[in-house]
Amino acid sequence: MVEPSLVLYGALYERALDLLEDTLRETGARYALLIDRKGFVLAHKEALWAPKPPPLDSLATLVAGNAAATQALAKLLGEVRFQEVVHQGERMGLYVDEAGEHALLVLVFDEDAPLGKVKLYGKRAAKGLAGIAQEALAHPPKLTLDTEYREGANALLDELFGN
Amino acid sequence: MVEPSLVLYGALYERALDLLEDTLRETGARYALLIDRKGFVLAHKEALWAPKPPPLDSLATLVAGNAAATQALAKLLGEVRFQEVVHQGERMGLYVDEAGEHALLVLVFDEDAPLGKVKLYGKRAAKGLAGIAQEALAHPPKLTLDTEYREGANALLDELFGN
Numbered sequence: 001m002v003e004p005s006l007v008l009y010g011a012l013y014e015r016a017l018d019l020l021e022d023t024l025r026e027t028g029a030r031y032a033l034l035i036d037r038k039g040f041v042l043a044h045k046e047a048l049w050a051p052k053p054p055p056l057d058s059l060a061t062l063v064a065g066n067a068a069a070t071q072a073l074a075k076l077l078g079e080v081r082f083q084e085v086v087h088q089g090e091r092m093g094l095y096v097d098e099a100g101e102h103a104l105l106v107l108v109f110d111e112d113a114p115l116g117k118v119k120l121y122g123k124r125a126a127k128g129l130a131g132i133a134q135e136a137l138a139h140p141p142k143l144t145l146d147t148e149y150r151e152g153a154n155a156l157l158d159e160l161f162g163n
Numbered sequence: 164m165v166e167p168s169l170v171l172y173g174a175l176y177e178r179a180l181d182l183l184e185d186t187l188r189e190t191g192a193r194y195a196l197l198i199d200r201k202g203f204v205l206a207h208k209e210a211l212w213a214p215k216p217p218p219l220d221s222l223a224t225l226v227a228g229n230a231a232a233t234q235a236l237a238k239l240l241g242e243v244r245f246q247e248v249v250h251q252g253e254r255m256g257l258y259v260d261e262a263g264e265h266a267l268l269v270l271v272f273d274e275d276a277p278l279g280k281v282k283l284y285g286k287r288a289a290k291g292l293a294g295i296a297q298e299a300l301a302h303p304p305k306l307t308l309d310t311e312y313r314e315g316a317n318a319l320l321d322e323l324f325g326n
Contacts, residue, residue: 054239062236069232070250073225076217077271079252086249087233089242108240 004040005102006136013043016132020045023105023125028113031056033106034099034129039064042103042133053108063096063106084123086115095122100130102137167203168265169299176206179295183208186268186288191276194219196269197262197292202227205266205296216271226259226269247286249278258285263293265300 008016020032020043030050034043039061046053053059067085074081087094095107095118105126109118171179183195183206193213197206202224209216216222230248237244250257258270258281268289272281 054241059236059239062239066229066233066236070229073222073229073250073257074252076222076225077252077255077257078217079255082250082252082257084249084251086247086251087236087245088247088249089237089240089245092240092242094236094240094245 002038004042005036005038006042006133007140008034008042008132008136012132012136016043016129017045019125019128019132023107023121026121027107027109027118029095029107029109029118030113031106031108032125033060034103034133035060035064035106036103037064037067059106059108063094063104067096067104084119086119088115093118095119097122097126098130099126100133103129103133105129165201167205168199168201169205169296170303171197171205171295171299175295175299179206179292180208182288182291182295186270186284189284190270190272190281192258192270192272192281192285193276194269194271195288196223197266197296198223198227198269199266200227200230222269222271226257226267230259230267247282249282251278256281258282260285260289261293262289263296266292266296268292 016034020034023029024032024045024047028047030047031053032045033041033056035041041056041060044056067081070085071081081098083098085094085096087096091111093109093111093113093115095105095109097105099105105122107118107122109115179197183197186192187195187208187210191210193210194216195208196204196219198204204219204223207219230244233248234244244261246261248257248259250259254274256272256274256276256278258268258272260268262268268285270281270285272278
């Protein structure tokens with residue numbers, strides 16, 4: 001089974017949310033997501049005024065897949081990969097920027113959000129999120145069962161199967 | 164066998180080349196290509212000062228494939244497709260814009276070409292090229308053998324097989 005390359009929790013997760021929220025306010029974008037390169041949503045925020053977003057898991061999967069697919073193109077131009085990609089439709093736009101090696105920042109914006117601001121604050125947020133992702137990788141969550149539970153379970157197993 | 168959706172020849176081809184050359188001069192980009200959505204190169208120009216380009220057929224195939232792949236993403240945001248995509252690497256960038264329904268303008272630029280100019284003149288060129296592609300579709304090349312050849316061939320066949 002595919003698992004996320006990193007997990008945000010506790011204080012790191014809160015910091016990522018704050019950063020995404022600040023970025024929404026500064027850029028005027030609708031939705032902000034931090035995803036990993038496999039397509040998992042690590043954190044996301046929606047602007048209060050924004051309509052219901054598209055399915056964010058699907059969005060993350062497609063963005064991550066697309067980012068991976070452009071690597072062949074980047075290599076043809078002598079680059080390892082593209083750091084930043086902007087897709088512009090009639091009304092909606094999509095800004096994708098690297099947040100370190102394993103994560104991507106995704107901003108979905110409409111025609112009211114100035115692209116200059118999206119790129120400026122997007123780039124800044126991506127740097128901050130890269131730091132957060134780095135910390136999360138350095139200190140992965142440990143799944144520890146507490147002593148009481150462990151002792152209780154051991155006693156139960158001893159009773160069941162004999163010691 | 165896959166065939167190009169349109170073919171540029173004669174005066175239309177020359178006009179496309181002129182437009183690509185103007186765009187290279189105005190934007191400071193290295194290479195300019197007009198490709199169709201299947202990935203065929205219809206016309207291309209390289210800046211005189213630019214180093215040897217990457218294999219343009221491969222570039223066209225990857226750009227067209229990528230443009231098709233992003234349609235799912237566009238649909239998720241309520242768009243039919245993205246009109247404009249900018250990929251930005253450490254040094255090299257790629258600007259892709261729709262030139263009508265069947266063709267794409269591709270500009271490859273390095274860090275010395277200001278993105279604003281690339282987008283401004285790129286967009287203008289894409290409009291011009293869309294017109295050229297439209298004309299080419301309206302008047303596809305006809306492969307006609309001239310009367311003299313046809314009569315000669317008929318006479319020869321009559322002689323060979325009897326009339």
